[in-house]
Amino acid sequence: MAVAYLTDPACPLSWAGEPELRRIALEFGATLRIEYVMAGLGRGPADGPQMACAALEASAASGMPVDPRLWLERPPASTNPACLAVKAAAEQGLDGPMLRRLREGFHLDCAPQDSADGLLAAARAVPGMDIVRFEIALRSSAIVEAFGADVERVAAAGGASATPCFLMADVRVAPGGLREALLRAGVEPSWSGEPDVESAVGLLGRACLPELAAVTGLSAPRVAAELWRLAGEWRVRPERLLAAELWSLA
Structure with missing residues (x-):
């Protein structure tokens, strides 16, 4: 399509x-x-x-x-x-x-x-x-x-x-x-399902919280909590913006 x-x-x-x-x-x-x-x-x-x-x-x-x-x-x-x-x-x-x-x-x-x-x-x-x-x-x-x-x-x-x-x-x-x-229109999804938060960061590259919530299907608070947990394990990296973070793989 x-x-x-x-x-x-x-x-x-x-x-x-x-x-x-x-x-x-x-x-x-x-x-x-x-x-x-x-x-x-x-x-x-x-x-x-x-x-x-x-x-x-x-x-x-x-x-x-x-x-x-x-x-x-x-x-x-x-x-x-x-x-x-x-x-x-x-x-x-x-x-x-x-x-x-x-x-x-x-x-x-x-x-x-x-x-x-x-x-x-x-x-x-x-x-x-x-x-x-x-x-x-x-x-x-x-x-x-x-x-x-x-x-x-x-x-x-x-x-x-x-x-x-x-x-x-x-x-x-x-x-x-x-x-x-x-x-x-009959277009079928081609993915196997919604990714987890870490996989979503890898797929998107630089990504904002609302984007990761949309891709994973999770609420923004749940995504934020998981992002900071992953950041504590040095698996993702936050880039501080004016009033938010932009996330990428560490």
Whole structure:
């Protein structure tokens, strides 16, 4: 089953939807292909305070941590360069991992990611990325054309203000409804079952508490307790953020 995901690397609502997306990617991984369609929010420095408020509101609703200081102190000149980076990574089949790394940069690491140097730094953090090939693609007219086609597709679906959303056979699916839509369409989960907490950390890489709760099917307090137990045994490692932790294997 092919699903188009209309989104933007800096979109706060898309960051809030990462728990749903990461669970679905694992649960239906062998039977699902996600196409990442970049909206291009077109935000500039003047939109910084508005984006900071949107990020905090999305965080309050979802539990996904954010650090809004980027938008208050050094807002990106535009999100379009990050969108181009996703399309360049798609040349190597790494658009999903690149999109995730860019999301972490915008929402957790206070990385503007609106310059070639910033995008190359993000790409270097993506396992398997051929940096030379990525840099060549990033500067090519073909990638600009691919992003332009994405923007036109988003406009036909309602515009950037209508994102994030999913399209299944051109039928719009709102965030939070993709799993149910897949099951209704007869798509069967391909995993053997929900992993334990330590396995989930290994599968996801850097992960936030709400994401691990979504993947394991456990409550956030139970996941948090298990994470700190594992940390005490040096099996997982917490990375302290502004007001939360990001977890990875030790």
